Amino acid sequence: MRNTHNFNILIVDDDNDYRQVLELLLSNQGYDTQSASDAMEAMALIRQHEIDLMITDYRMKGMDGIALLNEVRRSNPGISIIVITAYGSVEKAVEAMRQGAFTYVIKGSDPEELLLEIEKIKHFRHLELENRTLKKQTNQFDFMLNTHHGHFRHLIETAKRAADSNANILVLGESGVGKEVLARYIHQHSSREANQFMAVNCHVFSDSVLESELFGHEKGSFTGAVARRIGRFEAADGGTLFLDEVGDMPLSTQAKLLRVLENHEIERIGSNQPLSVDFRLIAATHKNLDDEIRKGRFREDLYFRIATIVLEVPPLRERREDLPLYIDYFINQIQQDLKKQVSGMEPAVERFLLEYRYPGNIREMRNIIERLIVLSSTGTLMEKDLPTPKSPTPATGSGTPESASEASEAFSEDGVAGSFRALRVIRQEAESRHIQEVLKQCDYNVSEASKILEISHRQLNNKINEYGLRTPAGN
Structure with a gap:
């Protein structure tokens, strides 16, 4: 051959x-x-x-x-x-x-x-080569979970305890916060560590292609199926299957995933032969699945199946105490990858990196630092090489920010003014305050409060956990 x-x-x-x-x-x-x-x-x-x-x-x-x-x-x-x-x-x-x-x-x-x-x-x-790559990835994963943030540290400890079980885990968080990093961490601390970690991004495939990716197909089962294909469910047998952006999975595929989780069996497309599969499921999404359920875009029964343990990764802007660690790490990593020596940075650059809100989270931080290193000709990271803001600074109403601290408020990866908080954030804050008030009026009776709020008991408990609301013990 x-x-x-x-x-x-x-x-x-x-x-x-x-x-x-x-x-x-x-x-x-x-x-x-x-x-x-x-x-x-x-x-x-x-x-x-x-x-x-x-x-x-x-x-x-x-x-x-x-x-x-x-x-x-x-x-x-x-x-x-x-x-x-x-x-x-x-x-x-x-x-x-x-x-x-x-x-x-x-x-x-x-x-x-x-x-x-x-x-x-x-x-x-x-x-x-695989071992070197895996070691590099493992070192990066280990580092990305270093934190001085109390809530994030508690979340990682919870993830490590959950790794010992076969419970399905749902990881929530904004794009770029490191949901897959946490999923790999769980896999590496589980009894399935020696077997496959299979990652599938549900967002990047069309409905029909996603089913073929997950279930596999037999030769001739549809036009273009020139050979048998093993699906991701089968390939993950004995290991961990990570379904990223599961909130984008079409309803028809959700129903089939639910049956797989209930029966631990699949059938390749074009076959009636059931195959037993044994994998641990970790799902992730940046979407609010309670909203998706209310809008009929996500099955509630599937949510119950995949969310035995729910872990919500906080965005980088809420972990500002971790910024110096990450900045130093990415500078060291990228200068090695690019074979360029970084000797220092201008004060304005340091101020930008420490004050910027990072709407794109860790992924965006890495991209900004890589840009600075690529454009540096002297070894010093320069203010002139910072990303150019595409929107006027809200404080002045017009013009271009004159300093990195102003730019850190104005710049975002999509060119949106960073000092205006997203509507979603404002809505969440208002929702959190309202729920706290209703709970207080109901003497923290969750059942009564859920009726007033016209949501289910489970949804209210999720909100209480999501917002870290205070409730007396026993309620």
Whole structure:
């Protein structure tokens, strides 16, 4: 089977015929190849090209394969090495492995043996890359849950306790607050940690495509179904399924999800064969599901299923004590990613980063800091490189803010004046005050208060928890 992965192999051998045979063999397998007739030419090619694997003959004129191996290990330790040797030099080849060669292959042996060793190297390199990526993600996830904010710290402790169970969890919060970070944290502290964490964003798929993504389909079940496809429910078996933006899931799919959660069985599209699935569900949304239920856009019975534990991540503007931690973290991370050194920032930039309200939350903070670092030519983060406000400052009514502190009020990612609070926030504050007054008038009798407010007992309890309203013990 032809390998389409771009994997660059350097062949080093002073036997022109053998070198050409190897080039043809590997090129036919889809590998990019370079070739050299001696060690000096090989080192020159390594300086010019990004080499993944070097295949070198043990016996060569001038610098032999062992000496070349040692030179490459010193200058380019990321290159994997296979030594080609004659049958009578196997002991030398074993010594090469002790000095860092991945393996050796005997010249004249079955070419499949060499191809198999190359596939092993590719597999190990892929695992190393995955491990580095996972470690980087894990470090980032761990950091993003560092906090000095009391409520957020309590929420993380609750999430860790809930991780030990199989209870379905609903994570609420504005876009960009880190709902998936919290979901991965729960998975990593659960008994399912060694298995798959499968994330699906319900918002990005059309209704029909979402069902195919979740349930999978059989070959020929609809136009374009050219092969069987395993769905996310099946792929998450034994692990955790994270349904992001579940509030955007169409009602027809909600009904099917409810049946899956009740029966722990699915059927691929185009099949009547039930398949058992065992996954832990974590759902997330930025929407108010109580409102969605009242408007008939979300099933109340599904809400009861997915919301055994409800965790609401506070927005970044309510965790201002965490801003210095996050700012330092993103500066360190981004300067490493971009290979640019940050030596400092202008006072106005620091003032902006600490005073801005971040309507886009953590995601927006990272984007702003990345912008500052990308545009910096001196290593200092400059006020002139801050995002340009697109709306006049409400305090003056016109014109462009003259300082970063004014800009921090005026700028938002969508160009909306930041010092005006969102209508949703004003509505929530008014709702919170009104509920508190009604509870007080009813002597904190939740059942009586829910009748006056014309909402269910459950909805009122949700509001009490959401707004942190005070009620005497026992009510």
